[in-house]
Amino acid sequence: MRPSPGYRTTTGLAGHRRKCREALLASPWITDFPAQISARGEDRSGLTCGGAGVLPCRTGGGAGKRPGEERVNGTPIHKAVWIASALAALLLVPPVSSSREYLTITDPNFRPYPIAVPAFKDLGGAKDVAARARDVLVSDLSITGIFKLLDPRSFIADQRHEGLSVATINFNDWINVGAEGLVKVGVLKKGKKVVLDCHLFDVATGKEALSKRLEGNARALRRLVHTFADSVVRHFTGQPSVFFTKIVFAKKTKPRSKEICIMDFDGFGEKCIVRNGSINLLPAWSADGRGIYYSSYLHGGPHLYYVDLTTRKTRLVSRARGLNIGVSAAPDGKRIALTMSKDGNAEIYVMGTDGSNPRRLTNDWAIDSSPSWSPDSKKIAFVSERAGTPQIYEMAADGTGVRRLTFQGNYNQTPDWSPRGDWILFNARDERLVYDIFKINPESGKIERLTQDQGNNEHPSFSPDGNLVVFSSTRTGESKLYIMNADGTNQRLISRKKGEYTTPEWGPWPVK
Known part of the structure; x- marks a missing residue:
């Protein structure tokens, strides 16, 4: 499919x-x-x-x-x-390249890299910590979609006697269970600190491919493991992982209020950054990841605000008459696009990141909404009802060259442009009035369906590497957040607390 x-x-x-x-x-x-x-x-x-x-x-x-x-x-x-x-x-053969062999997940001939992650070794006072650390690493590598984590029940190596070095490992035992990669980690607990002695081996050659020693506060265990997991991903792909990225979303915990919250890429570390007793909705990241735009009914509105994630200070960006919602920050960091109705109809506007110099891009009798920038900041995808039903369109960043993209379905909305520029996510309502997630290639018009027969699935957003998607789903009743591979596989729940989670957006690469 x-x-x-x-x-x-x-x-x-x-x-x-x-x-x-x-x-x-x-x-x-x-x-x-x-x-x-x-x-x-x-x-x-x-x-x-x-x-x-x-x-x-x-x-x-x-x-x-x-x-x-x-x-x-x-x-x-x-x-x-x-x-x-x-x-x-x-x-006649060209000189060989000195570059390493890297994995990518865009080839149709997919074969996840088989990797074994046996129990981490307790090097002293770290039995429970070692088990938790392994769980984090397995989750990290599984989420990427790059690796096939082998079932520990299939392992035949004598792990009681195998150590962390090449000389102590019987690689034939790992070859026989189908492993191509092998991770070995030793964990030492020293008071409030923990030390991770991490190793990655190539099973076929019997050589160590990566070694890393990490030390930190035991409370930062997840971050230490993410650091090693990131090194593993970089080793195989040459690209950074998403293990230090975050997701912003709106969360309803009371009947008449919604909060703006953020969480780590895997759902841990959830905290609310806007909690004012009002209805706050449609959060969006700034281009540099230092702050969040959101709309709020706190003083009427909805008005557009910005909250700095470091200082937690909030400032007003736009309080024009009518709607000020659905913001999208241009990747170049120079502008934002949003839906405004100050002239009587919902239209797409662009303005400076501080709300200066608003300029109208669309001028149509129908509703135009939900802007999403292309990765080069030269185009904007948006939703318009100018053909009678909500469809996905694109236009140049100055409002010219409007082109319709979707012709299937009669209710398509919430576009999100891939960081690679090759796909635009959107959700559509089918004949059963159920919402599902699709993606369209803006050049060829090819459409692929990513979700089906699992409740309402809405508001998809790409990870900064374009390999993963976060979205909301009602498949278990209340709306929760899930992530999946960009082809729709490997779907998993990441929101863990009570409340209704909606309108997620995956953040950019973290600021160094």
Whole structure:
């Protein structure tokens, strides 16, 4: 129904060996030795291909001289010609890249990387801490969608005697359970501090790929584990993880009030930053992640406000007559877009981040709302009823070049543009009056469905790397927050407390 992510590798030693083997097989003389070329690109009669930076073939240890054959410097002449031909072909192969092999999750041929995470070792007074730390790491790696966490019940290694170093690990035991990666962590508790001795191994080569020693207050255990998990993700993808990002949302805890709250990417660390007894709604991150825009009925309105996450000071941004809602901050940090009705009809406006110089972009009889910026800040996706029903449109940041994107369904709303620019999320109401989440490619018009038959699913928002989506769902009754892979797989609940969670937005990369 939808393509699933996969991984792609850059050219490395394996790629060079493949090219070497292809060059050898392309030689017209290779037909004399079809059984002597192995899958690794090795000539079992003595020619070996591999290495980097220099001509990657060497001779040695060939077969004995056959009766009547001619030799050149001790090498059979027909084999010497074959070697020369092979070496000439290798000269045509570009130099191998020194870059590492990285995983990506945009390839349709998806195969999650199988990784084993056995119980963390208690190095002293840390039995409970070690168990909690492992749970955090397993959750982190599972959420990414990159890894396949192997079931510990399948492990056959003697973990009582295996340590944290290469010399103490029987890698064949891990190969036999399908592991390609292996994580080993030792945990030491020293008073109020905890030490994590973290290691990542490549099972096939039996080598250590990553080592990290982390120390901090025991209360910061989750952050310490996130740090190691981030290193693992960077090792395999070359990109930062989302483990230090946050999500903002509106939360209803009382009949006539809504609060603006934030939480970590996995639902932990929830705290409310706007709690004034009024109705506060539709929060949105500033481009730099230092503050939150939101609309509030505190003094009439709804008016638009901004709260600084460091000082917790709130300032008024727009209190024009009518609506001041649905803000979206341009990624370049220079402007915000929002829905205003000060001229009588709901239209899209842009203004400075402080509310200065408001300018109207749309001018139509119908309602225009829910702006979302493209990652380059040059376009805005929005919802308009100008065709009779709510549909997704796009326009240039100056209001020109309006183009309709959705033609299926009669109630499409809340667009959110991918950080990569390749998809726009939106939710749509079907013939059963149920809301589900879809995404559309703005260039091709291709639409993919991400949720189905699990309550109402609304207000999707991309993670800053474009690999994950947060959304609200009523699948268990009350509206809660969930995250999923950008292809709709791996859906999981992240909100853990009482109350109705709505309108989430995933924050940008944290400020360094």
